[in-house]
Amino acid sequence: MNKGKLFVITGPSGTGKGTVLKRVFEDNKELFYSVSATTRAPRPGEEHGREYLFVSKNEFEKMIGAGQLLEYAQYSGNYYGTPLRPIEEKTAAGADAVLEIELQGAVQVKKTCPDAVFIFIAPPSMEVLEQRLRNRGTEDEKHILMRLERAREECAAADRFDHIVVNDDLDTAVKELSQIILSYRK
Numbered sequence: 001m002n003k004g005k006l007f008v009i010t011g012p013s014g015t016g017k018g019t020v021l022k023r024v025f026e027d028n029k030e031l032f033y034s035v036s037a038t039t040r041a042p043r044p045g046e047e048h049g050r051e052y053l054f055v056s057k058n059e060f061e062k063m064i065g066a067g068q069l070l071e072y073a074q075y076s077g078n079y080y081g082t083p084l085r086p087i088e089e090k091t092a093a094g095a096d097a098v099l100e101i102e103l104q105g106a107v108q109v110k111k112t113c114p115d116a117v118f119i120f121i122a123p124p125s126m127e128v129l130e131q132r133l134r135n136r137g138t139e140d141e142k143h144i145l146m147r148l149e150r151a152r153e154e155c156a157a158a159d160r161f162d163h164i165v166v167n168d169d170l171d172t173a174v175k176e177l178s179q180i181i182l183s184y185r186k
C-alpha cells in the first residue's frame with residue numbers, strides 16, 4: 001500500500017486556518033487531522049482530544065524527552081507539538097494527514113519529511129488579520145500583541161511555502177485549499 005501524504009498548513013493566528021480546515025474536513029472525511037498537544041488552556045467549547053491534547057508543561061516536556069513529537073515549538077508563552085505515533089500509523093496505512101502548525105514547526109517538518117506539502121493560509125491584509133483576531137475575542141491584549149508580532153514573521157516567510165491560499169472570501173479559500181489537497185491525492 002502507498003504511504004499517505006502529509007499536508008502542513010501554516011498561517012498567522014486569526015487568519016482563519018481553523019475555519020477553513022473545518023469546512024475542508026467536512027467535505028473530505030477520509031483525511032486524518034493531526035491533534036496537537038499544547039500547554040495552553042482550552043478555550044470555551046474546546047475538548048481534550050478533539051481540538052488539542054491539553055497537557056501540563058511537565059507532561060509536554062516528558063513527551064519531548066521520550067521522542068514522542070514529530071516537531072514542537074513555543075508560541076505565545078506555550079508549547080505546541082505534533083504527536084508522532086498517530087501520523088506514522090495513519091500514513092503507513094495509506095491515509096493522508098493534515099497538520100495545522102506554526103512556522104517553526106513547519107520548518108522542522110520540512111527537514112524530517114521533505115516530501116510533505118506546505119501550504120500557507122494568508123490574511124487579505126494585516127489590518128483584517130488584527131480585526132479577526134480581536135473579534136474572535138479569545139485572547140487578552142498581551143497575547144494578541146504577541147500573536148501579531150509572530151504574524152509579521154510568518155507572513156514574511158509565506159513565499160517559502162509550496163502554495164499560498166489567501167483567506168479573503170471563505171468559500172473561495174475552502175475551494176482553493178480542497179483543490180490543492182485533491183491535486184496531490186491518488
Ligand code: ADP
Binds near residue numbers: 016168
Ligand atoms: P486561526 O485558526 O487561523 O487562528 P480562526 O479560524 O479561529 O483562525 O478564525 C479567526 C476569526 O476570523 C474567527 O472569528 C473566524 O470566524 C473569522 N474568519 C475566518 N475566516 C474568515 C473569512 N474568510 N472572512 C471573515 N471572517 C473569517
Ligand code: 5GP
Binds near residue numbers: 040071073075083
Ligand atoms: P492556537 O492557540 O490559536 O490554537 O494556536 C496557536 C498557534 O500554534 C497556531 O499558529 C497553530 O497553528 C500553532 N500550532 C497548533 N498546533 C501546533 C503544533 O502541534 N505544533 C506547532 N509547531 N504549532 C502548532
